[in-house]
Amino acid sequence: MAARWEHVEVDAKNAGPDFWARYHAYRRQRHAETRPEDPLTPDEIVEKEMKRDDPFDSHLRYEISRDGVILSWFSAGAPKPSSPGYETNKHILWADWSVHRDHRRRGIGSSWVPLVLEIMERHSQTTLSMGTEEASGHAFLKWLGAESKFKGAENRLRLADVDWKFMRRWVEEGQRRSPETRLDAYDGRIPESMWEEYSRELSTMLNSMPWEDLEHGEIVINADVMADWYQRNEQAGRRSHAMVTREPDGIISGITDMMYATYNPTIVHQGFTGVRASARGRGLGKRLKASMALHIHELYPQAQWFSTDNAGSNAPMLAINTKMGFKQFRVGSEYQITRDRLAARLKELAGAS
Ligand SMILES: CC(C)(COP(=O)(O)OP(=O)(O)OC[C@H]1O[C@@H](n2cnc3c(N)ncnc32)[C@H](O)[C@@H]1OP(=O)(O)O)[C@@H](O)C(=O)NCCC(=O)NCCS
Numbered sequence: 001m002a003a004r005w006e007h008v009e010v011d012a013k014n015a016g017p018d019f020w021a022r023y024h025a026y027r028r029q030r031h032a033e034t035r036p037e038d039p040l041t042p043d044e045i046v047e048k049e050m051k052r053d054d055p056f057d058s059h060l061r062y063e064i065s066r067d068g069v070i071l072s073w074f075s076a077g078a079p080k081p082s083s084p085g086y087e088t089n090k091h092i093l094w095a096d097w098s099v100h101r102d103h104r105r106r107g108i109g110s111s112w113v114p115l116v117l118e119i120m121e122r123h124s125q126t127t128l129s130m131g132t133e134e135a136s137g138h139a140f141l142k143w144l145g146a147e148s149k150f151k152g153a154e155n156r157l158r159l160a161d162v163d164w165k166f167m168r169r170w171v172e173e174g175q176r177r178s179p180e181t182r183l184d185a186y187d188g189r190i191p192e193s194m195w196e197e198y199s200r201e202l203s204t205m206l207n208s209m210p211w212e213d214l215e216h217g218e219i220v221i222n223a224d225v226m227a228d229w230y231q232r233n234e235q236a237g238r239r240s241h242a243m244v245t246r247e248p249d250g251i252i253s254g255i256t257d258m259m260y261a262t263y264n265p266t267i268v269h270q271g272f273t274g275v276r277a278s279a280r281g282r283g284l285g286k287r288l289k290a291s292m293a294l295h296i297h298e299l300y301p302q303a304q305w306f307s308t309d310n311a312g313s314n315a316p317m318l319a320i321n322t323k324m325g326f327k328q329f330r331v332g333s334e335y336q337i338t339r340d341r342l343a344a345r346l347k348e349l350a351g352a353s
Contacts, residue, residue: 174287205274
């Protein structure tokens with residue numbers, strides 16, 4: 001099955017101009033297919049990110065090319081032993097591959113399976129995880145025998161439609177219901193002296209998100225992860241904004257963050273919002289989101305959209321977003337299959353051909 005196609009590993013750090021020319025051409029073709037109305041991330045930003053040393057995750061990249069054209073692109077990632085969440089995440093390989101739209105249904109997509117199995121065996125990984133938001137991807141992954149374990153969506157808010165008076169009311173209501181709770185805003189990095197505390201609270205909140213049936217490990221953010229995250233974003237021209245609520249005893253009760261990219265000034269990304277379990281039901285989530293929306297709107301008047309990713313099962317977050325005016329933009333699923341089942345499927349396919 002694999003013999004017809006040559007899978008070539010890509011070393012992004014040392015790749016020459018020929019590689020980058022065909023890679024960016026492929027990227028443009030995929031962008032036109034999947035998100036034609038969005039700005040394309042500039043080539044130099046993509047190159048910088050692919051060339052950088054990631055201290056916490058390893059990245060594998062392969063191409064199938066012919067006559068200077070990429071027919072298929074494969075990438076996979078997994079935590080390195082240096083990652084603080086390594087122990088509970090090391091068994092999962094996160095992979096993503098696509099085939100040039102003019103070359104589909106010729107067995108290229110399935111030709112990656114023996115390589116995936118080899119990678120998983122080499123690294124003792126037992127679960128393969130792959131996401132898609134395209135009809136072809138759903139059909140292919142089901143054919144492969146993978147199961148949909150998590151449904152999510154990218155939701156978008158058109159700022160021209162936002163009722164800003166209503167947002168100000170959420171802020172006032174939040175203040176009234178918890179007059180002792182302070183809200184602090186941080187544009188750019190939050191002070192380093194807060195990283196330990198912030199990352200601990202953020203990790204706890206992130207791990208309380210619903211994962212549906214997805215096989216996953218623990219999310220562990222620490223001060224080193226934060227430092228790397230800031231550095232990566234700043235190098236790429238992205239600026240983070242955070243808001244934190246604090247109770248009178250000094251404890252962080254809620255967090256929200258957004259990311260502005262200088263190369264994409266019209267769409268601002270809403271990251272994670274979380275309220276500590278013991279502080280829920282007091283309107284802190286709404287206060288945080290509305291305060292941040294007002295702040296970003298004022299700071300970046302050229303922004304037209306907020307974009308955010310949500311689990312389909314995250315009812316409290318979706319309720320807040322829907323009231324703000326967020327609407328579903330793209331839906332997707334994360335599929336998983338065990339290495340043993342994938343190996344059995346490969347055997348079955350080899351027998352059938
Ligand atoms: C998913 C994708 C990689 C498949 O690549 P491909 O080269 O067309 O896949 P194959 O030719 O090996 O297909 C294997 C089988 O999957 C099924 N399949 C693939 N695409 C399908 C589609 N669009 N509709 C229905 N079945 C499909 C078929 O059973 C097919 O066998 P057949 O052609 O003999 O009927 C490609 O469609 C793609 O790039 N999609 C967008 C990216 C994506 O969603 N990737 C998700 C995987 S991580």
